[in-house]
Amino acid sequence: MKLNLYYWPSIQGRGEFVRLALEDAGARYVDVARLPKKQGGGAEALFAIMGRPGSPLRPFAPPILEVGKLVVAHTANILQVIGPRLGLVPDDERSRVAAHQLQLSVTDFVAEVHDTHHPIATNLYYEDQKVEARARSKLFTKQRMAKYLGYFESVLAANRANAKGKGPYALGRTSTYVDLSLFQVVEGLTYAFPKALRRLDKDIPLLLALRARVAARPRIAAYLASERRIPFNEDGIFRRYPELDP
Amino acid sequence: MKLNLYYWPSIQGRGEFVRLALEDAGARYVDVARLPKKQGGGAEALFAIMGRPGSPLRPFAPPILEVGKLVVAHTANILQVIGPRLGLVPDDERSRVAAHQLQLSVTDFVAEVHDTHHPIATNLYYEDQKVEARARSKLFTKQRMAKYLGYFESVLAANRANAKGKGPYALGRTSTYVDLSLFQVVEGLTYAFPKALRRLDKDIPLLLALRARVAARPRIAAYLASERRIPFNEDGIFRRYPELDP
Numbered sequence: 001m002k003l004n005l006y007y008w009p010s011i012q013g014r015g016e017f018v019r020l021a022l023e024d025a026g027a028r029y030v031d032v033a034r035l036p037k038k039q040g041g042g043a044e045a046l047f048a049i050m051g052r053p054g055s056p057l058r059p060f061a062p063p064i065l066e067v068g069k070l071v072v073a074h075t076a077n078i079l080q081v082i083g084p085r086l087g088l089v090p091d092d093e094r095s096r097v098a099a100h101q102l103q104l105s106v107t108d109f110v111a112e113v114h115d116t117h118h119p120i121a122t123n124l125y126y127e128d129q130k131v132e133a134r135a136r137s138k139l140f141t142k143q144r145m146a147k148y149l150g151y152f153e154s155v156l157a158a159n160r161a162n163a164k165g166k167g168p169y170a171l172g173r174t175s176t177y178v179d180l181s182l183f184q185v186v187e188g189l190t191y192a193f194p195k196a197l198r199r200l201d202k203d204i205p206l207l208l209a210l211r212a213r214v215a216a217r218p219r220i221a222a223y224l225a226s227e228r229r230i231p232f233n234e235d236g237i238f239r240r241y242p243e244l245d246p
Numbered sequence: 247m248k249l250n251l252y253y254w255p256s257i258q259g260r261g262e263f264v265r266l267a268l269e270d271a272g273a274r275y276v277d278v279a280r281l282p283k284k285q286g287g288g289a290e291a292l293f294a295i296m297g298r299p300g301s302p303l304r305p306f307a308p309p310i311l312e313v314g315k316l317v318v319a320h321t322a323n324i325l326q327v328i329g330p331r332l333g334l335v336p337d338d339e340r341s342r343v344a345a346h347q348l349q350l351s352v353t354d355f356v357a358e359v360h361d362t363h364h365p366i367a368t369n370l371y372y373e374d375q376k377v378e379a380r381a382r383s384k385l386f387t388k389q390r391m392a393k394y395l396g397y398f399e400s401v402l403a404a405n406r407a408n409a410k411g412k413g414p415y416a417l418g419r420t421s422t423y424v425d426l427s428l429f430q431v432v433e434g435l436t437y438a439f440p441k442a443l444r445r446l447d448k449d450i451p452l453l454l455a456l457r458a459r460v461a462a463r464p465r466i467a468a469y470l471a472s473e474r475r476i477p478f479n480e481d482g483i484f485r486r487y488p489e490l491d492p
Contacts, residue, residue: 057343058400059347060397070343072343072347073350074346076350077346077347094316097303097323100323101319101320101323104320104323108306119361119365120381122390123389132365132378136367139366139370143369158304
């Protein structure tokens with residue numbers, strides 16, 4: 001099955017949630033824009049697939065994944081399409097809907113993380129909205145982080161009490177792509193808001209245990225140690241601006 | 247099939263995308279929180295389903311739809327679950343994935359609309375972030391509106407040129423829930439940003455034609471004329487603040 005990922009070649013960004021899923025599944029995929037230009041790589045590859053005229057599936061933005069003959073955009077949509085194909089989610093409707101629902105809350109949270117450094121406009125530089133970024137980050141770290149992380153913690157807690165599907169994962173007994181995304185969220189917050197996250201540590205023991213569990217998965221551990229894992233940086237979604245995490 | 251919608255009873259908000267789909271399908275549904283309290287309605291009904299302990303499907307936020315035995319949250323997730331069941335999307339994977347992909351771009355756009363009046367924090371009043379709201383709205387109306395509406399227009403244009411599935415809808419020949427959502431987006435912008443939208447009118451003829459086509463659908467027309475359609479107001483997502491649309 002063809003698995004061609006199209007995402008910005010120099011950041012983790014939203015594409016990283018897809019990369020983690022492909023890596024954990026041990027899938028053979030091509031991270032197209034990271035290929036040398038001679039081999040059809042570079043950001044040009046991205047623009048080409050986004051501009052492909054005449055297709056009703058023309059994507060609004062990356063990440064984009066070619067899955068066989070399908071061209072799929074939007075992180076959560078990609079994950080739900082590859083999930084059952086790659087064994088990253090059980091193939092019954094209840095599980096698929098639950099996983100996608102949790103993933104869409106991850107999507108919303110990630111958008112809020114992005115807006116901590118871009119509260120006024122995506123098209124402006126961070127330097128042009130620093131004052132507003134401080135105001136937004138203050139309320140993000142005080143309220144929104146606790147609300148979202150507390151929500152995910154409560155989902156994990158409910159699973160521990162669920163006699164039927166008891167287990168440490170977002171969906172209970174079986175690990176899914178949602179766990180990989182929750183790992184990435186905690187990793188990202190550790191990079192971007194280490195102080196704010198430390199203040200919440202005691203409230204999210206299950207989430208932190210899940211992060212350690214995912215990091216120890218052999219394929220994930222190998223991926224994180226490889227050059228395929230792009231380091232966090234200040235062009236991505238999770239950015240370390242100390243003034244936003246005082 | 248049980249179809250119980252849980253959403254804030256006094257606003258259109260994100261729930262309206264679900265209401266439009268249920269209405270267009272002629273589905274028998276209950277808008278639970280709009281029932282009298284004696285009959286189990288009111289915002290209390292919302293809090294009850296959101297707080298239901300022990301369920302791994304506990305939702306993060308409304309809208310929430312009970313679909314038979316499923317409890318589904320997130321607008322786009324709800325629409326993709328009810329879509330094939332209510333004849334609101336063709337039941338092949340390509341169509342479902344395409345519709346959901348477009349719907350997730352609607353979701354992103356709606357979040358950006360929300361943040362025009364709440365750029366710093368959801369938890370603060372508009373009055374406490376008016377200066378930042380003006381800055382964000384200026385760039386929203388100048389850039390983001392044109393980008394998103396232009397994208398949807400280009401999808402419609404591609405469908406007109408698609409010999410196989412030629413038609414005026416987001417997916418070509420067959421109308422889907424996405425068309426209802428695009429109708430709602432244009433309606434909302436007409437309410438919130440009439441001047442900015444008028445400047446774009448000439449660039450989005452297909453989108454405006456789609457809006458008129460949806461408004462003329464018998465069930466939608468009946469719904470819009472009924473008391474079930476809550477008027478736009480300044481507690482919802484699309485708000486008319488003239489200072490944000492100068």
